[in-house]
Amino acid sequence: MKKVVLILAAVVLVGGGAWYFLVADKQEQANARERLRQLEYNAENAAYDARHQVKRVVEPSGPVYNDPKAAEQCRENLKRIESAKRHAATQLSIASGDVPLDAILKAMGVSELPRCPAGGEYRIGPVGTMVRCSIGTNATATHDDDHFIRDY
Secondary structure, X not given: OHHHHHHHHHHHHHHHHHHHHHHHHHHHHHHXXXXXXXXXXXXXXXXXXXXXXXXXXXXXXXXXXXXXXXXXXXXXXXXXXXXXXXXXXXHOOOOOOOOOHHHHHHHHOOOOOOOOOOOOOEEOOOOOOOOEEOOEOOOOOOOOOOEOOOOO
């Protein structure tokens, strides 16, 4: 009787182990395949989003980006802000680093920074770097429609 119980126990253990390695491994493999499919899907979506983001940056659309009058006004704003930043830096004896915005506004005689007429955002930056517009330059042959200070 003890031999029969031992044999049955061995059969149950071997059968359970075989079931685990054959069936459970297949389930784990199926889960791994599903995770891989999800990662591939996420990677494809990220690549698609990246392509369209680059396209928007490289190929700006609409007449606003290519409007020379808006670009000229933007450049004038950039020059005013840069001049005020330099003046405030001199007044506050700041040789490097950021100039406080309120000091720049005070030097300009305004309560808030002017806005880019094309919808760009101005980045003041630290002393020694030029004020920039987020639109910047584009791939056209002329610089009349660039939102960038060339010579200051």
